[in-house]
Amino acid sequence: MASLSSNDSIVIVGAGIIGLNVALVLAEKGYGQSITVVAEYFPGDTSTYYTSPWAGCNFSAISGTDINALRWDRMGYAHLSKLATHHPEESYVQWTPSTELWDEDIPRDKIQHMSEYLKDFRVLSDAELPRGVKFAVSFTTLTVNAPKHIKYLYRRLQDQFGVRFVRQRLPSIQAAYASPSTKIVFNCTGLGSGTLPGVEDPKCYPTRGQVLLVKGPHIQTNMMRHGVDYETYVIPRPGSNGNAILGGYMQKGVNDGSTYDSETKSILARTRDLSSEVSQQEPEVLAVVAGLRPSREGGARVERDEILVGGQKRILVHNYGAGGTGFQAGYGMALESVATVEDMLRDIRDSIARPRL
Structure with a gap:
């Protein structure tokens, strides 16, 4: 079995959508064969603590309104747009009509920002609003088959770029520096x-969600309703032979991977009210799953740090805490985390280019 004791200039800890996007950004810059991804779980695995395969998932206004979230969203939309336009079948990303509704607490600044780049963006008139809805927009969004998309990235990173993957649960972040040749570690845990x-960041907390995987080939429209204390959504799943995701829950601080029939009934009732496609024909429930979104007080952490390993200072880049926005913000977060170590990457690039004597 492969280990971390070989010549690993760059180590990425974590193989969820965040870690995979960091590997992709680095690989696209020419560092593929210098990268080792070490993780306990890989695409194709299932675990309550491996959240990426459980995502809905789509591009939506569910993310924060801070300047970082706005910037990452815009970069993520551009990245997913390219995949949906040029490689939709291969990447499992597709263009999908979308409507999002708010009961109240409308993030006006965020909506204004998103209106600048979202395809076919339109504010719905008051006459178009369902009962109880204060504001709504429609646009063309991007929907992603989460488990298939991360498998696509996993295969592409190995086959096209030569990235190595090592299955290992590290006892500490310091253990990622097992090779003396390791220059940079990305913490994407x-x-x-x-x-x-x-690391032991006290700001980290889980946000539990429960969703239904349903058979519904007639479901073609992304729908989301943002309530005061709930989120309801209907998300068609690309490349799944007519499946969709119905949700959901955003239970802050709840560390419970169980699923509950009462929540399933609530999701079915709420999505019937939200979507005419769901209400016209009851979809067949194929699976009920729960996952723990990796949330963080104050938002995601993307920053360069230093850590002592064996008495020496080593470079550590943190990239975690995206909560439920990893698929839409992850590529932007990856671009910025990689940008923090451009000086180190130049040294690695020079060592790659330098001929051996």
Whole structure:
């Protein structure tokens, strides 16, 4: 079995959508064969603590209104747009008509920002609003088959770029520096950053969600309703032979991977009220799943840090805490986390280019 003891200039800890996007950004810059991704779980695995395969998932206004979230969203939309336009079948990303509704607490600044780049953006008139809805917009969004998309990235990183993957649960972040040749470690451990020795960020917390995977080939429209204390959504799943995701829940601080029939009934009732496509024909429930979104007080952490390993200072880049926005913000977060170590990457690039004597 492969290990971390070989010549790993760049180590990425974590193989969820955040870690995979960091690997992709680096690989696209020419560092593929210098990268090792070490993780306990990989695409194709299932675990309550491996959140990425459980995502809905789509591009939506569910993310924060801070300047970082706005910037990451815009970069993420551009990235997913390219995949949906040029490689929709291969990447499992597609263009989908979308409507989002708010009961109240309308994020006006965020909507204004998103209106600048969202395809076919339009504010619905008061006459078009359902009962109880204060504001709504329509646009063309991007929907993603989460488990298939991360498998696509996993295969592409290995086959096209030569990235190595090592299955290992590290006892600490310091253990990622097992090779003396390791120059940079990216910490993409999501919820694990709250307990991983060497990181132990007290701001990390889970946000539990429960969703239904349903058979519904007639479901072609993305619908989301943002309530005061709930989120309801209907998301068609690309490349799934007519499946869709119905949700959901955003239960802050709840660390419970169980699923509950009462929540399933609530999701079915709410999505019937939200979507005419769901109400016209009851979809067949194929699976009920729960996952723990890797959230963080104050938003995601994307920053360069230093850590002592064996008495020496080493470079550590943190990239975690995206909550439920990893698929839409992850590529932007990856671009910025990689940008923090451009000086180190130049040294690695020079060593790659330097001929051996």
